[in-house]
Amino acid sequence: MVLTHRDDVADHVRWAKALECERWIHKSDSDAAPEAENQVIGKKGLLLGRALQLIPVPGHTEGSMVAVLGDQQQIMFSGDHLWWNDKKQVLVASKKYCWWNWSEQLKSVKRLFDFDITWLLPGHGQAHQFASGEWKKALAQTLRYADKIISIVQG
Numbered sequence: 306m307v308l309t310h311r312d313d314v315a316d317h318v319r320w321a322k323a324l325e326c327e328r329w330i331h332k333s334d335s336d337a338a339p340e341a342e343n344q345v346i347g348k349k350g351l352l353l354g355r356a357l358q359l360i361p362v363p364g365h366t367e368g369s370m371v372a373v374l375g376d377q378q379q380i381m382f383s384g385d386h387l388w389w390n391d392k393k394q395v396l397v398a399s400k401k402y403c404w405w406n407w408s409e410q411l412k413s414v415k416r417l418f419d420f421d422i423t424w425l426l427p428g429h430g431q432a433h434q435f436a437s438g439e440w441k442k443a444l445a446q447t448l449r450y451a452d453k454i455i456s457i458v459q460g
């Protein structure tokens with residue numbers, strides 16, 4: 306079981322027992338689930354088995370991670386790092402809901418250009434399917450929007 310970050314760990318003890326599985330959480334958020342058997346440390350991604358990668362994306366919280374699943378790394382569980390706004394048709398990284406460090410969160414968004422995600426499964430809201438190549442375009446749009454906001458604030 307992957308705990309993407311400190312906010313969304315409710316009932317992890319019950320789930321771990323029911324599923325008879327071990328838990329992973331990032332060390333920086335591990336005080337929220339000290340019972341977790343395994344920790345990811347630092348910013349380096351970790352491959353579990355052949356098809357599950359845990360990638361630290363500090364920002365929303367210091368220990369936020371995304372989990373990328375699939376033999377072609379095409380399915381991303383994004384926690385609260387990113388989600389899809391269906392009404393506006395944009396990938397959202399939210400400054401309003403950033404609890405730790407916004408500039409680090411934007412750096413973490415940039416680190417996800419290496420993927421070509423087909424399915425985004427966020428902690429809140431709906432799953433979203435991307436056509437091939439659309440993931441990178443959506444990330445670029447999200448970062449352009451964030452830059453625009455920063456330049457308006459800084460004048």
Ligand SMILES: [Zn+2]
Pocket residue numbers: 310312313365385
């Ligand atoms: Zn959260």
